[in-house]
Amino acid sequence: MxxxxxxxxxxxxxxxxxxxxxLSRLKMIKVTEAEDGVDGLRKLAGGKxxxxxxxxxxxxxxxxxxxxxIRTDPVHKDVPVIIITTEGAAEDRKRALELGANAYxxxxxxxxxxxxxxxxxxxxx
Amino acid sequence: MPKDPGDSLSFPRETLVSVFKRGAELxxxxxxxxxxxxxxxxxxxxxxxxxxxxxASNRAIDDLLKRIDSLESERKQLLAQVSKVEEDTSSFxxxxxxxxxxxxxxxxxxxxxxxxxxTLLPDRVIRHLKELLGQLIGSRTHAxxxxxxxxxxxxxxxxxxxxxxxxxxRLESQGLSTTEAAIERAFMTGVPFVGEAxxxxxxxxxxxxxxxxxRVDERLVGVCVVFTLLQQKERFSEVDHxxxxxxxxxxxxxxxxxxxxxxxDGVIPPLEILAKETQSSNETARAEGxxxxxx
Numbered sequence: 001m002x003x004x005x006x007x008x009x010x011x012x013x014x015x016x017x018x019x020x021x022x023l024s025r026l027k028m029i030k031v032t033e034a035e036d037g038v039d040g041l042r043k044l045a046g047g048k049x050x051x052x053x054x055x056x057x058x059x060x061x062x063x064x065x066x067x068x069x070i071r072t073d074p075v076h077k078d079v080p081v082i083i084i085t086t087e088g089a090a091e092d093r094k095r096a097l098e099l100g101a102n103a104y105x106x107x108x109x110x111x112x113x114x115x116x117x118x119x120x121x122x123x124x125x
Numbered sequence: 126m127p128k129d130p131g132d133s134l135s136f137p138r139e140t141l142v143s144v145f146k147r148g149a150e151l152x153x154x155x156x157x158x159x160x161x162x163x164x165x166x167x168x169x170x171x172x173x174x175x176x177x178x179x180x181a182s183n184r185a186i187d188d189l190l191k192r193i194d195s196l197e198s199e200r201k202q203l204l205a206q207v208s209k210v211e212e213d214t215s216s217f218x219x220x221x222x223x224x225x226x227x228x229x230x231x232x233x234x235x236x237x238x239x240x241x242x243x244t245l246l247p248d249r250v251i252r253h254l255k256e257l258l259g260q261l262i263g264s265r266t267h268a269x270x271x272x273x274x275x276x277x278x279x280x281x282x283x284x285x286x287x288x289x290x291x292x293x294x295r296l297e298s299q300g301l302s303t304t305e306a307a308i309e310r311a312f313m314t315g316v317p318f319v320g321e322a323x324x325x326x327x328x329x330x331x332x333x334x335x336x337x338x339x340r341v342d343e344r345l346v347g348v349c350v351v352f353t354l355l356q357q358k359e360r361f362s363e364v365d366h367x368x369x370x371x372x373x374x375x376x377x378x379x380x381x382x383x384x385x386x387x388x389x390d391g392v393i394p395p396l397e398i399l400a401k402e403t404q405s406s407n408e409t410a411r412a413e414g415x416x417x418x419x420x
Binding site: 012015017025086088105107111112115 | 222226228229230233236237239240241253256257260262263265296346355356357358364383
């Protein structure tokens with residue numbers, strides 16, 4: 001069975017735990033956690049990831065800046081990025097997708113919703 | 126007088142010639158008839174062979190038709206089985222989706238209470254309480270009030286997204302706004318209010334979506350108020366109601382415990398306190414047991 005590596009960037013421990021739980025339902029994903037954008041970049045530099053799930057509003061470096069940095073990273077520039085955020089406005093969604101995010105999920109989230117999104121982006125049947 | 130043998134021979138010779146000719150003609154005729162019969166026989170044999178082939182072919186067709194019938198029946202059985210399996214698969218799929226939903230709800234509740242009780246530091250408890258409302262329920266603006274027994278006032282101790290500074294709500298006082306009155310009522314009655322996700326725009330309607338009394342055991346210690354929800358949040362879900370119940374039962378405990386912990390400067394009290402409690406609890410249980418036995 002293929003094993004994927006996912007990076008979860010989220011400053012809220014509660015949300016992080018919830019996203020990790022959602023990913024655990026796929027049974028084939030190894031999850032690395034980061035507390036903000038800078039921590040996320042550090043973790044990206046230290047490994048190879050198949051997917052990134054990130055919040056937007058975070059201290060130090062927000063999720064949108066992180067997406068921009070990922071898209072210029074030679075190793076991870078093609079990695080699918082899922083934005084998970086409280087910002088539900090259409091213009092926020094548009095902006096994130098224009099910056100290179102592949103999917104935009106608004107909070108509050110339910111695990112099956114995250115699972116479906118990850119499966120679609122990683123083409124897991 | 127005997128006949129001249131030459132004369133007697135000339136007659137039979139003609140006769141014989143005639144007979145031979147006739148014989149030759151008959152032979153020819155016989156040969157032709159024979160040939161005709163052979164041809165006819167060959168034709169009959171060919172026809173017979175054709176008929177045999179046709180008969181064999183008809184049998185083969187019969188066999189094939191029987192096989193087709195059998196295969197058709199087998200196909201129908203297989204289709205019925207496939208349909209049954211598809212039905213079962215769909216039913217299993219639906220059941221699995223339902224279970225995943227349930228699991229997700231339980232995970233939300235587990236994670237919320239896990240994080241809430243993972244610390245006794247007041248600022249972290251407050252952070253978790255805010256995250257619970259903001260991230261798990263989808264509240265945009267909310268606040269937590271605790272009762273100040275000395276002044277009989279609900280005092281806001283934490284809030285998120287509220288633009289105006291929240292003022293304390295003095296219980297049973299005059300001049301409370303509709304929203305403050307709704308908060309007071311929830312606290313005084315201990316009955317939670319969970320309304321529509323989008324608060325009513327009527328002038329006399331309280332400007333809040335939910336108000337949950339907070340308890341420590343049976344004692345009311347405060348309220349949690351959700352004023353508005355995130356744009357994308359259309360209605361409260363089943364899991365929101367469960368989270369509100371969890372908040373009502375645990376948020377007060379978490380806040381009050383964290384206050385005691387801070388007041389004690391993080392010093393954990395002597396274990397004798399627990400030992401005494403356990404002893405007292407055991408004695409009570411024994412006394413109750415003895416009383417039941419006596420009855």
